[in-house]
Amino acid sequence: MTTVAVKPATMAQALGRALRDAMTDDPTVHVMGEDVGALGGVFRVTDGLAKEFGEDRVTDTPLAEAGILGTAVGMAMYGLRPVVEMQFDAFAYPAFEQLISHVAKMRNRTRGAMPLPLTVRVPYGGGIGGVEHHSDSSEAYYMATPGLHVVTPATVADAYGLLREAIASDDPVVFLEPKRLYWSKDSWNPDEPQAVEPIGRAVVRRPGRSATLITYGPSVPVCLEAADAARAEGWDLEVVDLRSLVPFDDETVAASVRRTGRAVVVHESGGYGGPGGEIAARVTERCFHHLEAPVLRVAGFDIPYPPPMLERHHLPGVDRILDAVARLQWEAQS
Amino acid sequence: MTVMEQRGAYRPTPPPAWQPRTDPAPLLPDALPHRVLGTRAADRADPDLLRRLYAELVRGRRYNAQATALTKQGRLAVYPSSTGQEACEVAAALVLEERDWLFPSYRDTLAAVARGLDPVQALTLLRGDRHTGYDPHEHRIAPLCTPLATQLPHAVGLAHAARLKGDDVVALALVGDGGTSEGDFHEALNFAAVWQAPVVFLVQNNGFAISVPLAKQTAAPSLAHKAVGYGMPGRLVDGNDAAAVHEVLGEAIARARAGLGPTLVEAVTYRMEAHTNADDDKRYREDAEVEAWRAHDPIALLERELTERGLLDEDGMRAVREDAEAMAADLRERMNQDPVLDPMDLFAHVYARPTTHLLEQEAQLRAELDAEARHHDDDADAQSHEPEGTTR
CATH class of the missing domain: 3.40.50.970 (Thiamin diphosphate (ThDP)-binding fold, Pyr/PP domains)
Known part of the structure; x- marks a missing residue:
């Protein structure tokens, strides 16, 4: 070979x-x-x-x-x-x-x-x-x-x-x-492209035990970076890449949140009326008794997209994600 | 040479198969709508075609009357009548070859029926049981389109695809005067001309977009003039003269078939009835205006031609009327039957591959229906066990 x-x-x-x-x-x-x-x-x-x-x-x-x-x-x-x-x-x-x-x-x-x-x-x-x-x-x-x-x-x-x-x-x-x-x-080998999971399946990009970051598209690398940074805080974060918003893979997402007991949805789109609300509702409906804290959202602000020199303040970044993770009622555990 | 390489850019000189014009703006429409009936041009018209057009016009008017009656009986939710516009509807249907495609708007059920679609299938949208009551591929009739002018780019795309595949197929797209203000109208015409797609646009200018008269819709000298800006010929035709509409559309289709690109045809006609049964046209137009158009009725115009030239006698006309009555009686009878509906159809055709959350909702509806059926059975049981002699 x-x-x-x-x-x-x-x-x-x-x-x-x-x-x-x-x-x-x-x-x-x-x-x-x-x-x-x-x-x-x-x-x-x-x-x-x-x-x-x-x-x-x-x-x-x-x-x-x-x-x-x-x-x-x-x-x-x-x-x-x-x-x-x-x-x-x-x-x-x-x-x-x-x-x-x-x-x-x-x-x-x-x-x-x-x-x-x-x-x-x-x-x-x-x-x-x-x-x-x-x-x-x-x-x-x-x-x-x-x-x-x-x-x-x-x-x-x-x-x-x-x-x-x-x-x-x-x-x-x-x-x-x-x-x-x-x-x-x-x-990546273009002549032998590796098989990937089909449309409709989410993928765990990084396994973890403390909490699940549910995300997609441009926010996936940001969440992976946040998960790396979170190790210093003692959190072992799981990152789920949704890959498709429709169909939505309830199974993979719910299984992850049942394991970790905590979840943050991360996306650039505005939070109000955004995908995160639907995802948080679906997770809550399926995982209520496994949840240690409400599902939180880290989203773009509910503003028209800002001028580019200000966009870093608008986009969900590592710090904002870690702040949300910190708000997942860890004190209740002790 | 590829199809895209073949297409000609706007040419200041007319293409070879097109009637040469000597004026400096070769694409401009005639100043007056083209007419055939009652003119010397009628001598050249094919008598068989005139008789066919007449039979379909009479059937068409009867169909419109029957459909309007069905709204009053609660059998149709709504009906936008094409009474007064039958010449456009019928000519559009008869001018096409079987392999061609028709793209109708919601007011064009008559054109679909004249093309061979079953009248009941054509009316399911307006009855409210099925959005499209037919397989579009069967008669090559796109679904009746409610959002204005959005069917026009579809016609362009289909015609373009047929040309790319090397098929001899022309698409005829129908739109009203109001629809010409929509962005999709302009985009469709522009794409069609740039691609030299084998498509013909027929604007039925019936004077009104619901209540808004043409003068508030456009400042153009005519709607046919709009063609010039896209680099295609515009034709103006008397929309109540079935022979003229058939002739102008026929020329445009022949031109499209020859690879010479699209044509915009404006047919000047009049909507004799309100926008739909739910509309009140007394609020925006005078009876006298409607009456004036009665003198230019499409059926009367053609009947006069046929009678004067001895092409159809009283017996022939009676046969036509009887045929129309039979069609109406059949339509009435079939529309008086309640459609059989399956609620599970709600989920049947949303996706080729349904999403899991849709499958969950489908199961929910199934459970609700089963519960309903059980209640129904229980009620029936209770009633059948009532002691004799009890009155309800």
């Missing part, structure tokens, strides 16, 4: 490779969006695809998000499998009506006769110094819409595996790409 040289790859490269492999395996897969052609996308995720597959399958569209998603709906109606790129989180809003009234509902409206197997890739979240309208965490809108799957990777291997599965899925998937992790590197 020969050992394959495994080189570090970025998340953006893994996503690009997933698109390329999906297009190679399935001629109905089409990539479309703003600047996805010659430029390779503003984050270079589609780099080289137009050259390899031609303009018919990798299409620079006019600059109009409702039109991009609306035409993708029509293409999916005719049997294609479009992968749409929204350039930035906040620029996806013009496509909301198409997403909510058609993409999410078409299977249901037609009693299964007209499923729409399309993927909407959305770079999301902050932390890259983006100016106004470039750093939103819009996942709460998507996860509140029945009919959509909402997936977000936090590792290079997941970026590849989850995107391949999203494209192959017969359900429409909103694929949220944490843009500050685009350049994160991991040892």
